[in-house]
Amino acid sequence: MSGCGNQGPTDPGGVDTGILESLLGYHARRASLAIVGRFMEHMAPHGLRPVDFSVLTLIAQNPGITSRQICAALAIQPPNLVGLVGGLQQRGLIERRPHPNDRRAVGLHLTPDGQRLHGAACATASAAEAQAATALTAREQATLVRLLRKLYSDV
Secondary structure (H helix, E strand, O other), X not given: OOOOOOOOOEOOOOOEOHHHHOOHHHHHHHHHHHHHXXXXXXXXXXXXXXXXXXXXXXXXXXXXXXXXXXXXXXXXXXXXXHHHHHHHHHOOOEEEEEOOOOOOOEEEEEOHHHHHHHHHHHHHHHHHHHHHOOOOOHHHHHHHHHHHHHHHHOO
């Protein structure tokens, strides 16, 4: 026996996962891998990763949003967003327009193709979420979301 805990639960492969089973981060990561993996499978026909979908959604819901606002809302570093926005623009999904209130800023907008793709992707995301949450009741889902928000809202 080694590590920092006593022998504990064993996974189906016969591996002792004792100390890991006591860690919130372990369970959050396992859940995230399962949910994101399913989401990516569903989104593959649209050519969207989770971050692409998130950015498109923010632009759809906030026409004229700036890159700075997207970075703050999604906790993305500006250099990482530059390539992402460039890729979405190259695909003809978004366009940059002068910001009406700040002549130094550029607002992002969905193109008609971006609107169509986003609409289809929203339906796909809803289906993926429903499939991922089949083991939870609606009340349990709401509780889980509320609890998870508590973990990252103060960060």
